[in-house]
Amino acid sequence: MSTAAVPARGSGGVPLYDSANRGSRVLEEARALWSYRALVYELVIRDIKVRYKRSVLGVFWTMLAPLLNMVALTLVFSSILKQQIRNYPVYFMTGSILWTYFAQSTSSAASQTQDSNELAKRIYIPRSVFVASSIGVGLVNLVLSIVPLLAILVATGFPLYATWYFLPVAVFMVTLFAAGVGFFLFTFASRFTDIREMYLVLVQTWFFLTPIVYHPSIVPAKFRLALWANPMYYLVRTFREPIYDGMLPSSRLIAASLALSLAVFFAGWVYFCHRAEEFAFRT
Amino acid sequence: MTPAIRLEEVSVRYKVPRERIGSLKEYAIRRVRRRMSFDEFEALDDISIEILPGETVGIVGRNGAGKSTLLKLIARVVPPTAGRVIVVGRIAPLLELGLGLHGELTGRENVLLQGALLGFSRAKMKRRLDRIVEWAELEGFIDAPIRTYSTGMTARLAFSVATDVDPDILLVDEALSVGDERFQMKCLDRMESFRRAGKTVILVSHALPQVRDNCRRAIWFHEGRVVRDGDSATVTNAYHEWSLQPGDPEATEPVVPDAAPLPRF
Numbered sequence: 326m327s328t329a330a331v332p333a334r335g336s337g338g339v340p341l342y343d344s345a346n347r348g349s350r351v352l353e354e355a356r357a358l359w360s361y362r363a364l365v366y367e368l369v370i371r372d373i374k375v376r377y378k379r380s381v382l383g384v385f386w387t388m389l390a391p392l393l394n395m396v397a398l399t400l401v402f403s404s405i406l407k408q409q410i411r412n413y414p415v416y417f418m419t420g421s422i423l424w425t426y427f428a429q430s431t432s433s434a435a436s437q438t439q440d441s442n443e444l445a446k447r448i449y450i451p452r453s454v455f456v457a458s459s460i461g462v463g464l465v466n467l468v469l470s471i472v473p474l475l476a477i478l479v480a481t482g483f484p485l486y487a488t489w490y491f492l493p494v495a496v497f498m499v500t501l502f503a504a505g506v507g508f509f510l511f512t513f514a515s516r517f518t519d520i521r522e523m524y525l526v527l528v529q530t531w532f533f534l535t536p537i538v539y540h541p542s543i544v545p546a547k548f549r550l551a552l553w554a555n556p557m558y559y560l561v562r563t564f565r566e567p568i569y570d571g572m573l574p575s576s577r578l579i580a581a582s583l584a585l586s587l588a589v590f591f592a593g594w595v596y597f598c599h600r601a602e603e604f605a606f607r608t
Numbered sequence: 609m610t611p612a613i614r615l616e617e618v619s620v621r622y623k624v625p626r627e628r629i630g631s632l633k634e635y636a637i638r639r640v641r642r643r644m645s646f647d648e649f650e651a652l653d654d655i656s657i658e659i660l661p662g663e664t665v666g667i668v669g670r671n672g673a674g675k676s677t678l679l680k681l682i683a684r685v686v687p688p689t690a691g692r693v694i695v696v697g698r699i700a701p702l703l704e705l706g707l708g709l710h711g712e713l714t715g716r717e718n719v720l721l722q723g724a725l726l727g728f729s730r731a732k733m734k735r736r737l738d739r740i741v742e743w744a745e746l747e748g749f750i751d752a753p754i755r756t757y758s759t760g761m762t763a764r765l766a767f768s769v770a771t772d773v774d775p776d777i778l779l780v781d782e783a784l785s786v787g788d789e790r791f792q793m794k795c796l797d798r799m800e801s802f803r804r805a806g807k808t809v810i811l812v813s814h815a816l817p818q819v820r821d822n823c824r825r826a827i828w829f830h831e832g833r834v835v836r837d838g839d840s841a842t843v844t845n846a847y848h849e850w851s852l853q854p855g856d857p858e859a860t861e862p863v864v865p866d867a868a869p870l871p872r873f
Contacts (some may be wrong), residue, residue: 342684344693360727367724375712378753444708448701448725449684517632602687 331355350598357451364450368458373425373465379434391422395477398538405457410540412569415474415483419565420537422496427503427557430463434507435521438514452601453594460500467496473553474568486571494579495564501586502556508593515604535561610696612777612808613659613682618676618691620832622650651677653832654691660699661776662806664799666819666840668847669829673810678829679779682810697776697808700726711755715746718754722769735771743794744768745779764791771798777808781831796822816844830857 347353358365377383395418403413410416434456441455478485514520535557536544544552552558559582563574574582652674659665659780667675680686681693683701708725709718719740723733741750744764754762771778778799799822802809812818819826819840826840828847835857836843 336727340696340698342686342693342695342699344688344691361724363729364724364727366730367721371710371713371717371721375710375716378712444725446685447680447707449699450725513632519631519633523632 369461488567505589505593508597666823700775
């Protein structure tokens, strides 16, 4: 075998793949994800289009679902259980649409694993695009569900506070957290097929452990720890307070939420980068 | 000249569990009983190959000889277990036609999706759309969902996208076995123009005449090793003769382990 000189980098912008010179996986995956951002966009579009093709109401389902949910829960929680919460529809919907964003994007990351590994075993795609697109679809749905929320504000004569400007920050923090959880789930689901089912049950329980349909003040003192240990408790508050209470979250709450989200995001990312490929080939 | 593809003592081993353990529940049970056993399957065994820019190389061999693993290695889908793989240039894999297509989406939407799967931006794909549709002869159908397409139409669309993106290296895996004769002719035509443009083409095929006619060089794989590497007529003939009476392929005729780089065209 001749030993022709091999350039370390492709000359003149020619892409170069060298299996011996892959560098840090964490950085490599980040670069690859960036260069495949068009694919993330296409996958989000595909998901949304496919979901609403051949349906009469189309995209209105996304807006109708939180409304129907809200009506049902308002009936149960404020009329039957006589909970004392001012404007329950707004209280519930602020928590519920944020929760739906988190739950939808993480479960979709766990569900996509099999299909996307089939694809990634045949052509080169950075696997993180699948988690990113799950988040992207959830984000589109979150933005769409702002419409029914506004409708409820108007219908119940609830004020539209100036503190809404904080919402992008709150959504950003939830996105980091959801992505971190999504990376873990995607990686586990590459190894074990029953992760998805287990997570769907878990996420249902988690929903009721988070003050969305009820007020945190009704949680008995001995269960307070379960509240404090729940990242979604803080994240729901950072989203709910600007809409429902008309105030910005306290700096302590923001700091805690941000620290948690960043920690989970980076842990998930690093774990994903090191294990996702390996797990996919363990058939 | 810098090779377009260079494999240095590359091996690919797959770890195959004796029993498929797909769920966490089963895994936990096995783990407790300490019964986990793996078989190692050597898909490629210590392969060294150099392919120069502009070469057209046919890969022949029985099923399970390592042909597809070789393409996946070059397409950076499978990492080598040992050795080193270096690829210079943009790769267009044509591994399975129709992979990643979605039946509910229209032809046009699928072209954009396929382009993105190959790593291209939306703007770039939109500029190429007309030419892709024209080559695939799907002008009248491009806004219909592709679940309404025939197999041949789907194949034309996928081939058109994969070859329009202007790769430096084209990997073709049995892709030409679908579609009618006219489509196959068009595909071969396009590969020919690739070759004239100095691009590297790697073709995996069981159709030996196709390899002989379209490739200058051929490599015969058997059980993860290179048996013969050289002029495509010689290699395909040797493979054909061996196929009629399979025995130890190494025993058939003198092996050419390190074929001298073939003259370029």
